[in-house]
Amino acid sequence: MRSATRYDHAATAARRAARPGDRDDRELIRLATLAASSHNTQPWLFEPTPDAIVIHPDRDRRCPVVDADDAHLYRSLGCAAENMIHAASLQHLAADATYDDTLDAVVVRLTPDPARQPSDLAAALTTRQCTRATYDGRPLHPDHLEALLEAGTGTHVTCEVRTNDADLGTINELSGLVEAGNRAQLGDRAFRSELVDWLRFNPSIALRRRDGLAGRVNGQPPLPTPVGRLLAPLVIRADAQVRLDRERIATSAGVAAFITDDDDTASWIETGRCFERFALRADLLGVRTAFINQPIEVAELRSKLATALRTTGRPQLLVRFGYAPYAPYSLRRPIDDVVTTRPMANRRYS
Numbered sequence: 001m002r003s004a005t006r007y008d009h010a011a012t013a014a015r016r017a018a019r020p021g022d023r024d025d026r027e028l029i030r031l032a033t034l035a036a037s038s039h040n041t042q043p044w045l046f047e048p049t050p051d052a053i054v055i056h057p058d059r060d061r062r063c064p065v066v067d068a069d070d071a072h073l074y075r076s077l078g079c080a081a082e083n084m085i086h087a088a089s090l091q092h093l094a095a096d097a098t099y100d101d102t103l104d105a106v107v108v109r110l111t112p113d114p115a116r117q118p119s120d121l122a123a124a125l126t127t128r129q130c131t132r133a134t135y136d137g138r139p140l141h142p143d144h145l146e147a148l149l150e151a152g153t154g155t156h157v158t159c160e161v162r163t164n165d166a167d168l169g170t171i172n173e174l175s176g177l178v179e180a181g182n183r184a185q186l187g188d189r190a191f192r193s194e195l196v197d198w199l200r201f202n203p204s205i206a207l208r209r210r211d212g213l214a215g216r217v218n219g220q221p222p223l224p225t226p227v228g229r230l231l232a233p234l235v236i237r238a239d240a241q242v243r244l245d246r247e248r249i250a251t252s253a254g255v256a257a258f259i260t261d262d263d264d265t266a267s268w269i270e271t272g273r274c275f276e277r278f279a280l281r282a283d284l285l286g287v288r289t290a291f292i293n294q295p296i297e298v299a300e301l302r303s304k305l306a307t308a309l310r311t312t313g314r315p316q317l318l319v320r321f322g323y324a325p326y327a328p329y330s331l332r333r334p335i336d337d338v339v340t341t342r343p344m345a346n347r348r349y350s
Contacts, residue, residue: 018122036128043062043073043076057070065191071268079273082277128279132217134324139164139165177301185298216328288326
């Protein structure tokens with residue numbers, strides 16, 4: 001019980017209110033790390049420089065089975081960059097983010113701007129979460145839907161939504177593709193093994209690691225790690241996950257798809273930025289979000305997903321949304337673990 005209390009205190013501390021003031025790189029990085037990442041891997045390293053903070057991929061935290069091409073990894077970098085841009089506004093800094101392929105990194109340039117006012121999305125930096133629970137089934141208010149579409153659209157990213165009240169046929173198609181993705185993934189021993197490696201079966205191990213998928217977030221009872229790893233193959237089964245995701249989609253207000261023309265690193269990063277804006281705006285509106293990316297992660301389903309969405313573009317993320325209360329929050333790694341002061345421009349990745 002004490003470890004659960006310590007877990008909740010740590011999650012709350014990570015999301016303490018943002019502090020406006022002069023440039024503070026550690027505060028910018030803290031708020032950036034509250035962004036979404038696949039499996040809560042937090043696959044980033046931050047390099048502060050005099051006029052920028054460079055966000056590098058941390059390839060030691062990749063998921064080579066579910067994310068073989070590292071697309072999710074780079075989308076996560078885009079999410080972190082978007083958070084940092086809004087955090088910078090609290091410090092009277094103008095910020096913009098670009099992908100530098102010579103560095104293989106996202107460069108967030110920071111320029112002092114005394115007249116800069118805080119972004120309204122900055123208010124959600126510490127409260128946004130991926131809420132994997134069922135939602136309450138209410139349709140989204142039309143103004144909320146319009147605001148989400150605007151937030152999720154970028155220069156090279158289109159955000160499209162299908163709602164349960166107006167597009168039930170398409171929603172059922174998407175639910176069927178999520179089911180097919182679950183069956184493909186959970187029938188793959190390598191996928192199950194990778195997933196279990198990122199599960200945190202009790203608050204104590206979650207507190208030690210500060211990453212991964214904590215059972216406390218989903219309301220699962222704590223188990224000793226050896227017991228959890230032993231039982232996982234018996235509990236994590238396709239039929240159960242299919243039933244759960246079918247209910248989750250049915251109780252959502254709708255599904256959002258983030259679509260690009262290209263399918264490259266820059267597109268993945270821009271997609272992450274657009275999703276993070278979408279999720280921040282949703283949080284301010286009392287709307288929860290959660291990924292249902294199985295049809296994107298299973299290669300043979302991705303073209304079927306495009307067909308179901310009636311698009312010629314490349315679906316990059318699939319997200320359900322709806323009204324629901326907050327769930328317990330996930331943890332984040334300490335700032336010192338994600339900051340590098342060593343110039344990384346000449347680093348080569350294999």
